[in-house]
Amino acid sequence: MSSKLIIALDYPTAEQALHFVKNLSPECCKLKVGFELFVAAGPDFVKRLVDQGYDVFLDLKFHDIPNTVASACRSAANLGVWMMNVHASGSDKMMAAAKQALLQIDSPAKLIAVTVLTSMDKEQLALSNVTLAPEEQVKSLAQLTQKSGLDGVVCSAQEAKMLRETLGKDFLLVTPGIRPQGADIGDQSRVMTPAAASKAGVSYIVVGRPITQSANPLDVIDQINIDMS
Ligand code: C5P
Numbered sequence: 001m002s003s004k005l006i007i008a009l010d011y012p013t014a015e016q017a018l019h020f021v022k023n024l025s026p027e028c029c030k031l032k033v034g035f036e037l038f039v040a041a042g043p044d045f046v047k048r049l050v051d052q053g054y055d056v057f058l059d060l061k062f063h064d065i066p067n068t069v070a071s072a073c074r075s076a077a078n079l080g081v082w083m084m085n086v087h088a089s090g091s092d093k094m095m096a097a098a099k100q101a102l103l104q105i106d107s108p109a110k111l112i113a114v115t116v117l118t119s120m121d122k123e124q125l126a127l128s129n130v131t132l133a134p135e136e137q138v139k140s141l142a143q144l145t146q147k148s149g150l151d152g153v154v155c156s157a158q159e160a161k162m163l164r165e166t167l168g169k170d171f172l173l174v175t176p177g178i179r180p181q182g183a184d185i186g187d188q189s190r191v192m193t194p195a196a197a198s199k200a201g202v203s204y205i206v207v208g209r210p211i212t213q214s215a216n217p218l219d220v221i222d223q224i225n226i227d228m229s
Pocket of ligand 1: 034117118119154177178186206207208209210
């Protein structure tokens with residue numbers, strides 16, 4: 001069965017990331033490449049992971065006018081990535097244009113949206129004249145994402161149950177802020193274990209430091225895959 005674990009490759013260089021990846025296999029996990037590594041290592045690095053057989057989530061959170069985002073998604077798809085994301089606040093038109101661009105490609109990549117950044121609280125939303133409570137804004141943008149034809153959203157595990165009930169069983173919920181039992185919380189605040197996230201209905205979990213900084217990453221990965229099955 002395909003792993004529901006996406007490992008966040010939050011490394012500053014391709015060398016460090018590849019040193020970590022060489023002990024993994026595409027059967028045990030998927031890989032996420034975000035801003036830090038993409039800016040440092042570039043598209044060739046992403047292609048290299050794809051050529052090794054990995055499902056790669058390119059986490060670049062595109063946010064621009066519809067034509068520009070659609071073109072960026074097309075370029076990302078040409079790298080062979082499995083999944084990519086945009087900001088839902090870029091509008092239904094932007095999301096639909098991005099999805100249409102991907103649908104023109106054979107075996108299109110999955111497209112998900114970020115709703116409200118988890119670093120934003122009620123006060124910060126109010127500064128942008130968003131007066132809804134953060135969880136209501138998350139729900140509203142997730143519904144807009146679904147109406148725009150996207151495959152899912154990035155969400156916190158705390159929002160997963162509500163979003164699963166609202167958006168149905170096939171909508172992807174991709175969830176960071178996951179900590180195995182006993183792991184260091186680090187700078188995350190509201191965390192959930194892999195088993196609890198699975199029970200809450202998440203489709204995939206994103207885990208970084210509890211694996212990348214572990215003395216025995218393969219043991220942590222095995223345990224997470226068991227907890228999520
Ligand atoms: O090391 P850790 O498990 O906290 O890494 C979580 C990953 O998920 C990081 O790459 C982080 O940027 C990303 N992320 C997050 N919270 C969000 C969105 C993305 O932690 N709301």
